[in-house]
Amino acid sequence: MNEMMQVEMTVNGRVRSFDVAVNHTLLEVLRDDIGLTGTKECCVVGECGACTVLIDGVPMNSCLMLAVEADGADVLTVEGLATDGHLDRLQQAFLEQGAAQCGFCIPGQLMSAHALLQRNPHPTIDDINEALAGNLCRCAGYQQISAAIMSSAEGAGR
Amino acid sequence: MKVDNIGAPAQRLGGIDRVTGHQRYVADLPIADTLHAKLVALDCAHARILSIDTSVAEKVPGVVFVMTADDLPTPMPRFGPQYQDRPVIAEGTTNYHGEPVAAVVAETKDAAEEAATLVKVEFEELPAIFTVEAALDPAAELIQDPSIRRPGPFTETNILTEYHFGWGDVDAMDADMVVEHTYAWPMQTHFAIEPHGYIAAPDGDGIIVWSSIQHPYQLQKTVATVLGMPLSKVRVIAPDPGGGFGGKQHPKLEPLVAFMAMRAGRPVRLILSLEEAFQGVRRAGTEVKVRMGLKSDGTLVFQDYVNRFLIGAYGDTGDRISAKASFLSAGPYRTPAVRIVSQAILSHTTPTHPYRGFGIPQVTWARESCLDEAAIALGIDRLEIRLHNLVRYGEEHVPGDTPADGDWAQTVRKAAEEIHWGTPLPPGQGRGIAIGVKSGPTTGLSYATVRFLADASVMVFSGTSDMGQGARTIFAQIAAEELGVSLDRVAVVMGDTAVVPYDQQTSASRSSVLMGNAVLDACRDIQRKIRAMAARLHDVEEAEITVDRGVVHLPDAELPIVDVLKAGLGRMGGEVVGNGEARKEAFPDHPLGGTALFFEFNCTACDVAVDPETGEVTILRHVTVGDVGLALNPVQVTGQDEGAAIMGIGHALMEHLILDDKGRTRNLGAIDYRIPTSLDLPGELHSFSIENADGPGPYGIKGISEGSLLCTAPAVAGAVRDATGAVVRRLPLSPENVWRAMKEKT
Amino acid sequence: MQSFGYRRPGTIDEALALLQEHGDAARVLAGGTDLVIELRNRWRRPKIVIDLKRIEELRPPIREVEGRLVFTALAVMSEIVADERVQLHFPALAEAADVVGSIQIRNRATLAGNICNGSPAADTAPPLLVYGAEVVIAAKNGTRRVAVDDFIIGPGKVDLQPTELVTSIEIPISATPIAAAYTRMTRRRGTDLASITLCCGVDATGTTRLAYGSVGPRALLVIDNSGVLADPAASDEAKAPVLASMFSAASPSPKSMRAGPEYRVAMLPVLGARALRTAIERQTRVP
Structure with missing residues (x-):
């Protein structure tokens, strides 16, 4: 039987208090317990980045983190990017640049990009390629993704 | 309303769900009361199963049952x-690393995983055959028992099929020079992120x-056959795949999951790990021996190929891949005599x-190199x-087949111009150029239904899968264009055999052309009905009206069509349906x-x-030019084309x-099977389209989604040779392989 | 995931008590980037996982104490990369930390974890060897310090008892600083496990310290006191034989799928010469 523990975390701005199995990863809890399936599972070894979420603003692989470790943390997933049904600038730019093809990696790409823009509002292409090197895209829309981040960053300066 | 959807960079239908996390892939579907399955496989490539003891596994709390071959009908249902x-589950022997021998069904994922480690399989490991050489050894064990083979000359060998193609008499040709080499392409995996x-x-x-x-209707047929149900009782729902690349075309474990769900009387889900996905599907490794005879002025006089495709333990599509690819071995070049022997080897x-x-x-790698x-x-x-040997527009490159359907020299010249061919380069740099040509579908059947609703919005129903290529957007653009509505008024429904009409498959870059034409045909059906409405409303002969x-x-x-629709439907509303x-x-x-x-091309x-x-190897500049007929959606064309180019670079430089x-496969999973990341892109990557509107699809489009990876490897290898003099004939062009080739050269 | 218990002690003493109680049946969680994979794959079946992240004594994770830069068990790679003291005194460590996995990994993976796993390919091992780092190990009956060179034993093996806890890794900020550079060999430019890891450092006395990994059961440290290697004026021809001799202990596995032994052996002097050049450039920049 799984050992349970009560945790409290802010998920996409909403404070939640609930029980989690201590042996479940944050990815499993987000997807299976909370029903936030935007965060994706692929390699589960920290190589593909499909499960990237922000923990207190810092991008991490939720597949390599126990949910109990996020107790007390602020968790941001792709579902938390849009506000009141309005896409944020980055999401809009991904749409406009055709950055999402099959779309499976896109939540992770968006979270890494969001974190990058938070710490570096005007990244170069090299900064972007470095910051997103942990997010594989097999459709290989890398140039569309970086173009979207660039255009979104330019927008930020307007 | 006059709209202009053709050639417009329309935003992807489904794009919003993809950037908000709301796109539901299979693993995201909330289906109540679902049981979880976990596969059990042996850590060896080939084994005789002596016994399977499920008793300990079945005692794990939450386990509902463990399925083995004994729980399936006799004889074992096979499909492909x-x-x-291909058996629903391994029976008697396992024939590849990862072939499932049992599956646990449990109330939770944790219980299924735990119990899967407790299924005790007694087995005897047998020597495995996994090279062309070993498989062709006359003393080799037969991979497949002749009882499951179709009778033929090769039934008692490990050759699944052998084809002989060609024309002219290669042996009678008089060449000034003959070049002969063998080129190897390793097995690779699709690595869809889903x-x-x-x-x-x-x-x-x-x-x-x-x-x-990718092919919901094929899955419907497979499940109906193994379960003995009519097609009407098998509903396949295929949410947009998270990347396919061919790897999700045909059924694999669905029959097993179907049997488990029938036994449980409840939904059963099986989501593979990436490692299991690697074990479930792969690309054929090849050895291609080429002999080319030429005149001293470079004119090709013959091409002679022996193509060996190392396929897996079951036929799957290995035969068709080897045949269809080999058929075009000689490429787009005018060659008086060609001989091709192609084998698919189990x-x-x-x-x-x-x-x-x-x-x-794989064959292009050999020919172009x-x-x-x-x-x-x-x-x-x-x-x-x-350019000297390239066929001209309308000239046959394979006698009896479709002739060159584009101005291919224009494509080649554009690539040469964009890479600045012929201009000097600094030492240590080199250039390469290569040509790829692939047949689109050779047969095909697609149906579409379009419903023009009373408020002048449109629903398109199509059995195509949108796995990232953007088929949904293309069909919407066609419908919007033909019916004169804005794109945001069009919905495209896909992926449910209970709702959408039949489509044979989503493959071979066919959908924009075949399904595109079906959607166009459905819109024309609506236009005819609108014409009849207009004739009635305006009291003129139909023959005097065009739409x-x-x-x-x-x-x-x-x-505007829309005005006629609204007036024609009147107060009762309703809709106009086109099929x-x-x-x-086939020929x-x-x-x-x-x-x-x-x-x-x-x-x-x-x-x-x-x-x-x-x-x-650092790719400084990479140029890909495709003859697309017409770019119906240039953003999507660029996305597919650049994506294929980068995938091709992965195949060329690192993947095996x-x-x-x-x-046994050693590099299962993401740590040791390397694919390109954002840091592995060329310094510059440019994709260009040649557009002469001369394709068979709507408005002159051709299929485009594979073109830019057909000849990446020989282009890169040619550039490496140009830079260093080193010749690599066995991919990948890893630092180690290039270093070795540089050393051997000196 | 397999089931296990979870404890998050608030003090080092509490953590040690848990280790004392559970011994082999406990696994320590710092960054978790390797541990969670190990747990998911059931390579180990611990009874409890001890999460160190609530131990206040281990924060701040990077601090300067009595002429040493201290990296506690909670110091993660991205903090090391960004730390100005590391960039000033130990740039080769920053370079190594900066290539451990992706940013997501570097935000979680700890320096202590990288060393405690005993991986022959650990990126941070060569710079720690070159800079003469020590591992500080706490146990119920006291604390001991071990040079990293002695701490690392072989693949997956380090000098650590089940009841002990690595609380920090420390590098002396020397009066005669070592100018060092880190480099590696990979299969692609994006994140990768290295088929060679290598760090070369020189100091004002003419000593060259060279450490390399992924070409044998553990990362090795070799020291040259001849002065030839560190001499900015010495020719590449003069350095080549000395450099070559420093790689004599390399024994790359023929079974590796990342690169063959012949290639790895051939690349060691290539990477060694490159890192040496960078190290000397850094040395000559020191006033």
Whole structure:
């Protein structure tokens, strides 16, 4: 039987208090317990980045983190990017640049990009390629993704 | 309203869900009361199963049952797209590393995983055959028992099929020079970021199967056959796959999941790990021996091929891939005599599945590399030798097949111009250029239904899968254009066999052309009905009215279709429904059963630098030019084209499945199977389209999604050779392989 | 995931008590980037996982104490990369930390974890060897310090008892600083496990310290006191034989799928010469 523990975390701005199995990863809890399936599972070894979420603003692989470790943390997933049904600038730019093809990696790409823009509002292409090197895209829309981040960053300066 | 959707960079339908996390892939579907399955496999490539003890596993709390071959009908149901040789679950022996021998069904994922480690399988490991050489050894064990083979001359061998194609008499040709080499292409894996996922649930006296599959209608047929149900009782729901690349074309574990759901009487889900996905599907490794005879001026006089495709333990599509790719071995070059022998060779490895390019990259690697060797030996420029032999528009490159359906020289010249061919380069850099050509579908059948609703919005129903190529957007653009509505008023419904009409498959870059034509045909059906409405409303003869692209042309006026629709439907409302169909008929006498519907033609050129000490290759500039007919959606064309180019760069530089000395795959998963990341892109990557609106699809489009990976490897290898003099004939062009080739050269 | 218990002690003493109680049946969680994979794959079946992240004594994770830069068990790679003291005194460590996995990994993976796993390919091992780092190990009956060179034993093996806890890794900020550079060999430019890891450092006395990994059961440290290697004026020809001799202990596995032994052996002097050049450039920049 799984050992349970009560945790409290802010998920996409909403404070939640609930029980989690201590042996479940944050990815499993987000997807299976909370029903936030935007965060994706692929390699589960920290190589593909499909499960990237922000923990207190810092991008991490939720597949390599126990949910109990996020107790007390602020968790941001792709579902938390849009506000009141309005896409944020980055999401809009991904749409406009055709950055999402099959779309499976896109939540992770968006979270890494969001974190990058938070710490570096005007990244170069090299900064972007470095910051997103942990997010594989097999459709290989890398140039569309970086173009979207660039255009979104330019927008930020307007 | 006059709209202009053709050639517009319309935003992707489904794009918003993809950027908000709301797109539901199979693993995201909330289906109540679902049980979880976990596979049990042996850590060896080939084994005799002596016994399976499930008793301990079944005691794990939450376990419902453990399924083995004993729980399935006798004889074991077998299935497959070409050969019905693949068992629902391993019976008696396992024939590739990872072939499931049992599956645990439990209330939770944790319980299923735990119990899977407790299924005790007694087995005897057998020597595995996993190279061409070992498989062709006359003393080799037969991979497949002749009882599951179709009778034929090769039934008692490990050759699944052998084909002989060609024309002219190669042996009678008089060449000034003959070049002969063998080129190897390793096994590779698709590595879709979404691992394959399956759910099945009993549904009344039928079943629903959810799968991340490219061909839902083929899955429907497979499940109906193994379960003995009519098609009408099998509903397949195929949410948009999270990447396919060919790897999700045909059914694999869905029959097993269907049997488990029927036994449980509840939904059962099986979401593969990435490692299991690697074990479930792969690309054929090949060895291609080429002999090319040329005149001293570079004119090709013959091409002679022996193509060996190492396929897996079951036929899957290995036969078709080897045949269709080999048929075009000689490429787009005018050659008086061509001889091609093609073999699909069984082995104790993961079944070979379609993979973007469908075998063409492997044969193209050999042909284009050998042509470079010939050019260099003859002292002829590598671009010139290609242009010299390239067929002209309308000229046959394969006698009896579709002739060249584009101005291919225009494509090649554009690539040469964009790579600045012929201009000087600094030392340590080199350029390469190569040409790829692939047949589109040789047969095909697509139906579409379009409903023009009373408020002048539109629903398109199509059995195509949108796995990232953007088929949904293309169909919406066509419907919007023809019915004169804005794109945001069009919805495209896909992926549910209970709702959408039949489509044969989503493959071979066919959908924009075949399904596009079916959607166009359905819209034309609506236009005819609108014309009848207009005739009635305006009291004119139908013959005096034409309808096209959103406009009704009356003898003395033009009206938007939408106005006629609204007036025609009147106060009762309702809708106008159009049905469309597109066929590519078979030609039984053709060696492939049909001619090419179109060709994907690509020229790739690149400029590389090679580290002289380490062998590391840096692509400084990479140019890909495709003859697309017409870019119906240029953003999507660029996305697909650049994506294929980068995937091709991965195949060229780093990707290969590594087997150990017992035939087990060593680099399962993301840590040791390397694919390109954002840091592995060329310094510059440019994609160009040649648009002469001369394709068979709507408005002159051709299929485009594979072109730019057909000839990436020979272009890069040619550039490496140009930079260093080192010749690599065995991919990948890893630093180590390039270093070794540089060393051998000196 | 397999089931296990979870404890998050608030003090080092509490953590040690848990280790004392559970011994082999406990696994320590710092960054978790390797541990969670190990747990998911059931390579180990611990009864409890001890999460160190609530131990206040281990924060701040990077601090300067009595002429040493201290990296506690909670110091993660991205903090090390960004730390100005590391960039000033130990740039080769920053370079190594900066190539451990992706940013997501570097935000979680700890320096202590990288060393405690005993991976022959650990990126941070060569710079720690070159800079003469020590591992500080706490146990119920006291604390001991071990040079990293002695701490690392072989693949997956380090000098650590089940009841002990690595609380920090420390590098002396020397009066005669070592100018060092880190480099590696990979299969692609994006994140990768290295088929060679290598760090070369020189100091004002003419000593060259060279450490390399992924070409044998553990990362090795070799020291040259001849002065030839560190001499900015010496020719590449003069350095080559000395450099070559420093790699004599390399024994790359023929079974590796990342690169063959012949290639790895051939690349060691290539990477060695490159890192040496960078190290000397850095040395000559020191006033």
